Amino acid sequence: MNAAPDSAVDVRAVSKRFGALAAVDQMSFSVRQGEIFGLVGPDGAGKTTSMRMLASVMRPDTGGILIDGVDVLADPELAKQHVSYMPQRFGLYEDLTVDENIRFYADLFEVPDKVWRERALRLLAASGMTPFGKRLAGQLSGGMKQKLGLTCALVHAPRVLLLDEPTTGVDPVSRREFWQILYALRAEGVSMVISTAYLDEAERCDRLALLHQGRIMYCDTPRKLKQGMPGAIILVTSAQPRPLLEVVQGIDGVEGVLLVGDGIHIHVDDAECRLPQLAQAIAASGQTAGGIRQIEPTVEDLFVALLERRQQTP
Amino acid sequence: MKIRRIVAIGRKETLQVLRDPRSLTIALLLPLMQMFMLGYGVNLDVKHIPLCVLDQEGNQRSQDLLKRFAASRYFDLYKVAASIAEVRHEIDGGACRIAIVVPAGFSRKLVDQGAATVQLLVDGTDSNTATIAAAYAGSVVAAYSGEVQLQAIQRRGGQIQTLTPVAVQARVWFNEDLESSYFIIPGVVALVMAIVGAQLTSLTIAREWERGTMELMVSTPVTPMELMLGKLSPYFVLGLVDAGICLALAVGWFEVPFHGTLPTLFFTTSLFLSVVLCIGYYVSVSIRSQVGASQVALILTMLPTTLLSGFSFPIDQMPALVQDITYLVSARYYVTILKAIFLKGATVSELAVPIFSLTAYAIVLVVLAARAFRKTLD
Numbered sequence: 001m002n003a004a005p006d007s008a009v010d011v012r013a014v015s016k017r018f019g020a021l022a023a024v025d026q027m028s029f030s031v032r033q034g035e036i037f038g039l040v041g042p043d044g045a046g047k048t049t050s051m052r053m054l055a056s057v058m059r060p061d062t063g064g065i066l067i068d069g070v071d072v073l074a075d076p077e078l079a080k081q082h083v084s085y086m087p088q089r090f091g092l093y094e095d096l097t098v099d100e101n102i103r104f105y106a107d108l109f110e111v112p113d114k115v116w117r118e119r120a121l122r123l124l125a126a127s128g129m130t131p132f133g134k135r136l137a138g139q140l141s142g143g144m145k146q147k148l149g150l151t152c153a154l155v156h157a158p159r160v161l162l163l164d165e166p167t168t169g170v171d172p173v174s175r176r177e178f179w180q181i182l183y184a185l186r187a188e189g190v191s192m193v194i195s196t197a198y199l200d201e202a203e204r205c206d207r208l209a210l211l212h213q214g215r216i217m218y219c220d221t222p223r224k225l226k227q228g229m230p231g232a233i234i235l236v237t238s239a240q241p242r243p244l245l246e247v248v249q250g251i252d253g254v255e256g257v258l259l260v261g262d263g264i265h266i267h268v269d270d271a272e273c274r275l276p277q278l279a280q281a282i283a284a285s286g287q288t289a290g291g292i293r294q295i296e297p298t299v300e301d302l303f304v305a306l307l308e309r310r311q312q313t314p
Numbered sequence: 315m316k317i318r319r320i321v322a323i324g325r326k327e328t329l330q331v332l333r334d335p336r337s338l339t340i341a342l343l344l345p346l347m348q349m350f351m352l353g354y355g356v357n358l359d360v361k362h363i364p365l366c367v368l369d370q371e372g373n374q375r376s377q378d379l380l381k382r383f384a385a386s387r388y389f390d391l392y393k394v395a396a397s398i399a400e401v402r403h404e405i406d407g408g409a410c411r412i413a414i415v416v417p418a419g420f421s422r423k424l425v426d427q428g429a430a431t432v433q434l435l436v437d438g439t440d441s442n443t444a445t446i447a448a449a450y451a452g453s454v455v456a457a458y459s460g461e462v463q464l465q466a467i468q469r470r471g472g473q474i475q476t477l478t479p480v481a482v483q484a485r486v487w488f489n490e491d492l493e494s495s496y497f498i499i500p501g502v503v504a505l506v507m508a509i510v511g512a513q514l515t516s517l518t519i520a521r522e523w524e525r526g527t528m529e530l531m532v533s534t535p536v537t538p539m540e541l542m543l544g545k546l547s548p549y550f551v552l553g554l555v556d557a558g559i560c561l562a563l564a565v566g567w568f569e570v571p572f573h574g575t576l577p578t579l580f581f582t583t584s585l586f587l588s589v590v591l592c593i594g595y596y597v598s599v600s601i602r603s604q605v606g607a608s609q610v611a612l613i614l615t616m617l618p619t620t621l622l623s624g625f626s627f628p629i630d631q632m633p634a635l636v637q638d639i640t641y642l643v644s645a646r647y648y649v650t651i652l653k654a655i656f657l658k659g660a661t662v663s664e665l666a667v668p669i670f671s672l673t674a675y676a677i678v679l680v681v682l683a684a685r686a687f688r689k690t691l692d
């Protein structure tokens with residue numbers, strides 16, 4: 001297999017079945033050096049299965065994977081030297097302290113003593129974990145656990161970082177810190193594949209693959225994906241958005257409605273002509289609405305729109 | 315193979331063992347409890363053994379001897395038989411565990427020749443009870459014998475002569491080479507070590523699968539051999555402590571004479587420990603659940619050791635095919651070694667054959683167990 005010279009990860013037509021279920025189906029993508037690549041999809045889309053194959057802890061049925069130029073199927077152990085994998089489920093030892101966990105992974109990757117100690121100090125400081133070195137990992141909060149996982153994953157300075165839903169169950173502050181670390185890594189040339197079920201988070205990635213039932217439906221930058229979406233999104237803000245759902249559903253030109261924190265997103269075929277119609281319908285229904293305007297679609301809108309279209313044209 | 319990784323895994327595993335006081339307590343108390351349970355199980359103080367008597371003589375002297383049996387707290391007179399066939403019936407049927415036969419002419423021999431014989435028949439199916447019953451019977455006869463001797467001496471005007479007027483001629487049915495508890499306790503040590511050793515390691519891999527830590531572990535460059543050696547090292551130390559407990563109890567509590575040397579004992583025990591730890595590890599690798607692994611490890615060590623190591627059933631009395639199978643039971647070699655070290659003070663060179671067998675066994679198991687581990691989630 002020949003890789004494009006600058007690609008850190010190269011996935012070619014990879015498939016994995018569990019019995020009759022195709023968990024990953026003919027997946028292909030490549031990640032450039034220093035790029036954050038997002039695998040986005042709902043539960044059961046095949047994110048973890050893909051990550052496991054990239055981390056060479058699971059073998060694909062067919063297809064090939066190159067990581068940093070190393071053929072993962074031919075020499076998984078060599079590939080593992082350059083990769084760090086953070087599983088979805090917390091994989092560190094809860095009965096070991098933060099420091100002991102870090103040391104364990106530094107030892108497994110044979111990082112020189114001085115190097116990893118210095119690196120660990122820096123990483124712990126960056127994630128605000130310095131005071132917790134002696135605390136048992138099992139006694140950390142969810143966010144701190146994930147930051148410890150990231151620290152352990154980074155202690156041997158991997159060239160490719162695989163993160164499976166790293167921010168699930170993490171508070172917004174920790175999540176922001178987490179992403180700051182990732183951006184700093186990107187600046188150092190580390191390539192990352194990160195899976196997430198949060199679409200707002202997906203927008204932070206350089207490129208995205210939308211995964212559904214084991215298949216990549218679209219793969220592009222968040223911006224291009226949004227531009228390529230047919231129609232437009234109209235936001236109706238409301239303190240009580242739920243009743244609005246029924247009001248707008250079934251109106252001509254409305255292709256889908258999505259409940260968000262502060263209102264609803266309405267996917268319409270044409271914003272200019274539908275916006276007044278919607279405003280009128282909402283006013284007629286007697287529901288309170290704060291405002292109504294067209295917005296840039298989010299990845300979430302996009303995903304919902306894509307799934308709708310797929311369901312309409314099987 | 316990288317020493318640093320082995321040490322790292324060993325350290326991690328040690329910390330986990332030390333921070334889990336419950337498992338640690340079990341690891342140290344289990345051998346203690348099992349030594350007592352199994353040690354006494356095969357070495358119980360036997361009382362009220364059902365006794366059958368056959369008095370072919372039928373006079374004052376023979377009645378005198380038999381009364382002593384009936385009066386002893388060790389025996390309960392169950393049946394006074396009229397013929398040897400009846401004795402056989404009682405023993406075969408299991409109603410009586412021991413029979414004493416006073417042959418015709420007993421008194422005359424005692425008077426004329428100064429010595430006579432009584433016959434003792436012991437049901438040897440339960441060799442432990444049989445040993446003890448035979449020993450008790452021997453002591454009853456010895457006491458009687460002593461009195462007869464004393465009377466004879468008194469009759470002859472106080473001259474002291476060393477005579478043993480009545481000798482017990484014990485013949486054990488079903489278990490001809492009856493083994494004493496001295497022989498059994500070393501077997502118990504082997505059994506306890508096999509069970510405890512395999513238990514110690516049976517959870518180590520399964521636990522990591524269950525807790526979800528294995529997925530991260532297999533994504534690192536660690537090799538299966540490094541993982542195994544690292545994981546076994548703390549349990550090897552713990553196993554040696556357990557072995558120390560068992561062996562100390564064997565000598566200190568069960569009073570088995572120890573004629574060997576400690577280095578020989580240490581060396582052979584380390585070998586056997588390696589084997590049983592590997593068995594536990596192999597099971598742990600193959601079965602990814604802790605409960606399942608623990609149970610399989612228990613069965614895999616306890617059954618063959620109990621049945622086929624020669625500790626409770628003599629190997630040379632087994633069918634040929636079963637005898638061949640016993641060569642596959644590692645405890646067989648350790649039982650042989652322990653008995654020889656304890657009772658005969660055997661040296662390493664005298665034990666070359668079983669030590670070689672055990673070494674070969676350990677090497678094969680180390681390789682098999684390390685290779686059984688697959689660095690994959692499939």
Ligand SMILES: Nc1ncnc2c1ncn2[C@@H]1O[C@H](COP(=O)(O)OP(=O)(O)OP(=O)(O)O)[C@@H](O)[C@H]1O
Pocket residue numbers: 018021023041042043044045046047048049050088197
């Ligand atoms: N080891 C396995 N054996 C059988 N089926 C599996 C196995 N692992 C995953 N699956 C199935 O494959 C599909 C994809 O699972 P996967 O865990 O990759 O999804 P995911 O995108 O990570 O989902 P989630 O958001 O829940 O983590 C699911 O239907 C799942 O049930």
Ligand SMILES: [Mg+2]
Pocket residue numbers: 047048049088164165
């Ligand atoms: Mg998943």
